Amino acid sequence: MNLASGNAFKALFAFFGLVALCGLALGDVVINEVELSPPDNGTVWVELYNPGTDAVDLSSWTVKIEDKPWAGLIALSGTIGPGQFYVAEGQPSWVTSGNGTVYLLNGEGIVTDKTPEVSDKGQSDFTYGRFPDGRKTDTRADFFFMMGSKGRPNRI
């Protein structure tokens, strides 16, 4: 790396550091609940929640479900208002193992949230969700195995 590109890298790093600091003010949308093992051969789904005070435009945002080597992408659209839920549905043809990590990518393709790796073989109405809604300490303790509440507040 020459001096010029090194400085450019530093500038870029400073910029993203600033964005990270401002993250909360931008209204972080979180992955609030995931159903990777639905009952009755149903479709997997991912619930998002907006804990902020501003609506967030989800155009060109993506949810990625990864169960290596498999990965499924769900393109998002529309907006999510403050305190609102948004459900991203997978493809009916997807056959998932019940294991996986779920990522939320913004319009620039940057990962803005991810779940711990979850494992759910039950094919029941139970899901993994944050409780209370939007709880984000970036530890496994944020998520509970609980009765599913698709598009509604989580409860345990």
Ligand SMILES: [Ca+2]
């Ligand atoms: Ca389930």
Ligand SMILES: [Ca+2]
């Ligand atoms: Ca829910």
